[in-house]
Amino acid sequence: MIRFTTGGESHGKGLVALLEGIPAGVPLVAEDVNRELRRRMAGYGRGARMKIEADAVELLGGVRAGATLGSPIAMLIWNRDWENWKDVMTPEPDPGGAGVRRRRVTRPRPGHADLVGMLKYDREDARDILERASARETVARVACGAVCRRLLGEFGVEIGSHVVELGSVKVPEGVPLPTPINQAADQSPVRCLDAGASQAMVAAVDAATKARDTLGGVAEVVVRGLVLGLGAHVSWDRKLDGRLAQAVMSIPAVKGIEIGLGFEAARRRGSEAHDAIRRGGGDATGGFARRTNRAGGLEGGMTTGEPLVIRAAMKPLSTLRRPLETVDMDTGEAAKAQSERSDVTAVPAMGVVAEAMVAIVVAQAMVEKFGGDTLAEMRENYDAYLRRLNRRREQLASDGE
């Protein structure tokens, strides 16, 4: 069973991730993780911090001589700016409180965890909350996702994402998806696959920057090369759709999730909302094919073998340079919300984080179905399943003659 846990504050010493359940023998080097960490830092509309941070992972456990051991994979990503924050964020008691009192946040930002966190955890300084509620935590998720992606790559699974909406700019319908998606998407400053929309999105970011405002958007994650039958219909919490929804909705600022047609499916009639079943396709789909993929690769909470398609809607960042109305928690008076960071949009990065979360859930489902303590064992079990699907396909073919 794959599990992961993360720790660390945004301006603390660093972030930690522990990823359990990856089989032994998966080739893994730091660069596999670092590549993804860099992708997360990119994207037009990011602020100053992304220039400070040049995230790189330190593999602390679970990997030896370039391959996983089957033990928990322990990863550290140091915060480069720690020296400047040391006195503010030190774990040590600060008798005078001089350091801790610096950079205190008392004007909670609407849309962030600040206010609720201060009240729930009974704190006088919103920093005690925002340091963990920060999107920086997603660095650790991306690290875990990168390892899962490495595992999935061994089974020919490709995970990519692209931005389909930013501000009010939408990608045109039916934009073709290249293979691999990320190679193309990463070329665009906003990770958009359509050149025209990409330009318009950049312009929207510029306009929002000028207006000292922020922008949200929608990213789409696409997983190709999945075998049919991951997940299960048998119990509510084994359904892959629900598990993916939790994983992606838990990304900071995500407020909506769609699988396949998503909300559009609700507007169609049944005759236009499903994917007719035909003969065709390879072993991974058991010899069946669909001309459409309205289901987004999931039926009954299980993969159909068609690409998994999941979209996440991100609200605009809640830290504006033209700050929102709030209350100063020290004085009780109306005030302007404090500023902590200055990205205009983080939708491209969110897409990368969503890829990571999807990678983790899909890897989890793979390990559940195929078991195995080593990559070789898992692959052997996987191949046996493909053979079984193939036998069924051949049986069907001869029946159908």
Add this chain to the structure above:
Amino acid sequence: MIRFTTGGESHGKGLVALLEGIPAGVPLVAEDVNRELRRRMAGYGRGARMKIEADAVELLGGVRAGATLGSPIAMLIWNRDWENWKDVMTPEPDPGGAGVRRRRVTRPRPGHADLVGMLKYDREDARDILERASARETVARVACGAVCRRLLGEFGVEIGSHVVELGSVKVPEGVPLPTPINQAADQSPVRCLDAGASQAMVAAVDAATKARDTLGGVAEVVVRGLVLGLGAHVSWDRKLDGRLAQAVMSIPAVKGIEIGLGFEAARRRGSEAHDAIRRGGGDATGGFARRTNRAGGLEGGMTTGEPLVIRAAMKPLSTLRRPLETVDMDTGEAAKAQSERSDVTAVPAMGVVAEAMVAIVVAQAMVEKFGGDTLAEMRENYDAYLRRLNRRREQLASDGE
């Protein structure tokens, strides 16, 4: 910790639900559950089965003399039609296989778990899959939700839902939400709060019926009376937004989830997408109020004290009376998908199921925060928290003078 598990097949003897972690001393009678089971069966556009079934719960464990014991609540809902299905669904070996072979399903329905399930579980009869993938399983979820609702009611929490979209008919924006929502919504044959939209939805159902087609739609669940601070921002899987998303996305046929503004938030600028913080409000919000509730009652994965608003998009049912194209698994030839059920739409029922899933997740979060082995203990802890929030409010008030 509240957990629940369900068992049983659609045409088996019955359904079972086991709900663990409800404190002792919560008043509970079968009618609390039956009321919700009846609400689930209602809704314009349902087929023949809803007339056969008149679901009622048998409380088998965990309840004594009208109150919970703290032990697992065991609930049974018998399937009324069992006698007609006995030979098809019997757990006993069927040497001749005569019974089992009756009603075999070999033409999988696109959009349902049939095909994937047959291949994944290597079965010759899709009935082995569809009996559990059936929406009938949600009866057991509604039963669990009803108990959680009873618990939440003790804390003044009201959970309701209404249909905001059915087919292509949308409820007008800004339709006012009555209190309680369900009293009004349950009056409408489609559980829609707007009379005009309600009529149009009924007409849409009639049209779809005539066209032998099916309709999807969107239901909105609203939870009022929640205290600020349920859920937590500290780890990805403690965030309430993700947990709600999983719970609701796991409902059969749901393909999209929104919290608060949802996808609309992605289209707005930051200055128009958050909820300015002001003084006001009662203890449950710590003395703060918002004029808007764009966040849908959740910031940083925690409740803000504003109503929780979550929408679920349901695709049209995949069993059409004008069946979709498929392949006959016995012959390998193109065929028309088999029919199993004949609802035209189940969106109103889906809203009721979504209420149940939300009730379970919210009750879970309440028990996590307030602990307690009895309702009285939980309430005492809850009240102490309110007092603390109130002290903070008073402090703020005196600061603000």
Add this chain to the structure above:
Amino acid sequence: MIRFTTGGESHGKGLVALLEGIPAGVPLVAEDVNRELRRRMAGYGRGARMKIEADAVELLGGVRAGATLGSPIAMLIWNRDWENWKDVMTPEPDPGGAGVRRRRVTRPRPGHADLVGMLKYDREDARDILERASARETVARVACGAVCRRLLGEFGVEIGSHVVELGSVKVPEGVPLPTPINQAADQSPVRCLDAGASQAMVAAVDAATKARDTLGGVAEVVVRGLVLGLGAHVSWDRKLDGRLAQAVMSIPAVKGIEIGLGFEAARRRGSEAHDAIRRGGGDATGGFARRTNRAGGLEGGMTTGEPLVIRAAMKPLSTLRRPLETVDMDTGEAAKAQSERSDVTAVPAMGVVAEAMVAIVVAQAMVEKFGGDTLAEMRENYDAYLRRLNRRREQLASDGE
């Protein structure tokens, strides 16, 4: 992932068990479960109730035509005595309270959950606690274990138990273990494999009966035919020894657990406490053999391929016919503890329950390692693993020449 949950009170309508994660295609009939339920009811020294109850399972879900479906297996075991307890245990509110007040228990039994439960859950009637704390709940565990045993049987795994100590009578050291163990053990009225000890144990029970006292003892569970490598050393909660310990220690009245030599290992020197590794043995042990099995089949939290040996110590029942000193919770006065049941010893039954718990944990570990949605798939993965172990054995053999 195999999980199970149970519900129901001792004198309620019945018990429910939900067992999830069993692959599809496992042959299963009610008699597979009933056989184990009968074994649990047997044993010299049981009281009147065992004659009333003739437990039989009703398969409510997850099984069709004599085989599992992959969906949750729902099992019901009705309490035969319900009619006599209906008014006492009814879930319905009892306005006059006449029924509920009958058979109220106010004199908590030392050694049972009565007192702690009354205080923790704030109840006036210990019945609200003891009905669930009762050993009757283990009926549902045995049902789940019986299904797991059926699955394990497909892999040649044999699970048996025998009583090694009862009262002060110990089985002689080195008593040979027949195959299968249960066939022999079930012949003995106390499930003891040594004829002399068996007689002495029966005599001890008779003496205790005469003394109106109760007896504890020790049962040993032995699992043969396990492949090497179940469980994992990588994280504390994946170690099979810990998981077995929890499962068995959670059986009512169990106060001690040993694996292999157990406490005796603590008294030996290292040179006498481990199992020297030699060549030999079949595929399931990778071509290695041990002359001893001091480790009880587990090293580093993983199965060695040698028999798994686990012992559980059960304290004497806390309901004596010569009752212990307690306090009457109504009057605050010293009193004699109430009597609820009159077994003199339940050690033979405890062994059967321990078999069930061990079966569940082992089946869980098998499903984790071999994955698979069907028995056939699981077996194919299992066979592939055996082949890999065999290749390694052959490699070793050629190296060793």
Add this chain to the structure above:
Amino acid sequence: MIRFTTGGESHGKGLVALLEGIPAGVPLVAEDVNRELRRRMAGYGRGARMKIEADAVELLGGVRAGATLGSPIAMLIWNRDWENWKDVMTPEPDPGGAGVRRRRVTRPRPGHADLVGMLKYDREDARDILERASARETVARVACGAVCRRLLGEFGVEIGSHVVELGSVKVPEGVPLPTPINQAADQSPVRCLDAGASQAMVAAVDAATKARDTLGGVAEVVVRGLVLGLGAHVSWDRKLDGRLAQAVMSIPAVKGIEIGLGFEAARRRGSEAHDAIRRGGGDATGGFARRTNRAGGLEGGMTTGEPLVIRAAMKPLSTLRRPLETVDMDTGEAAKAQSERSDVTAVPAMGVVAEAMVAIVVAQAMVEKFGGDTLAEMRENYDAYLRRLNRRREQLASDGE
């Protein structure tokens, strides 16, 4: 919900621990953890490594200005010897394999995870297994336990341990337990509370050292100051006895667990095996007292308010300087097991680790019962429970007059 995960190899860069679910506002400094890490390193009979390592924690997350934040507590313990092991344990691919090939372990030690791990994970070097199966992993557990102990200390809970058996030397029965236990036990080189036994144990270690052998033993953990009612009788996996058993049995080399009388209880008659209930005692026991504590503080899987007493039997270390018989995995020939470490006994350290595991489980149960996001909130809920127990005590007193 408190959870913890650890990562890191014995000779890797370091160990990581992530502890989730500790409320905010618990005072915590590194020294709270370091003190326990030092206690773990002590004990007569330890080898060279203990002198190399001087474990100290680096608090990486979850703590600010001397108090917890409610976020995951991330802890790092660097391995001092890393520089010497770098080329052997590097996560980076080692093309020539020169470093990795050094210190390869091919002669698996009986009693350790070596052989099973090599076969299960299909490795040629037992180091890939033993590095994680090593007792060094318990450093991370002790760190987590130290934080839980800090939390429990706020509620007056004292956790101590002492060695009751080492080699064949047993502490005399009825040795009085001082308060606090550890202050006294830590004075003894073998953590034994009886001076004579302590001396005999030291002598036994010396004799074993001379014989190039190793020794096991038994440690007893005692928890005082616990409130009545932690844990629950309602489901098998909520029972505190089972959870404690798993936690302690998962410690490397532990082969037996006893609670209270343990195996001795199995030998007594019911009239001599339970704890008669009397009036007396304070709020934490609801006004009841026991003259004996044969149950070891747990009835029905719940704390009674009496001291929790749990014993763990540790087999002698499997790495002997007079190595056991094994097979060389490279040659297939009989060989002597490889040596990796040279402690003669680690029973005193195991006791400290057992304290940590018990602390975690008990803290978990506290957080479950009392909820709360901050220490203050948790304490308020705790106090309310005590008041409720006290009201009950007063009611009883007036009844009893």
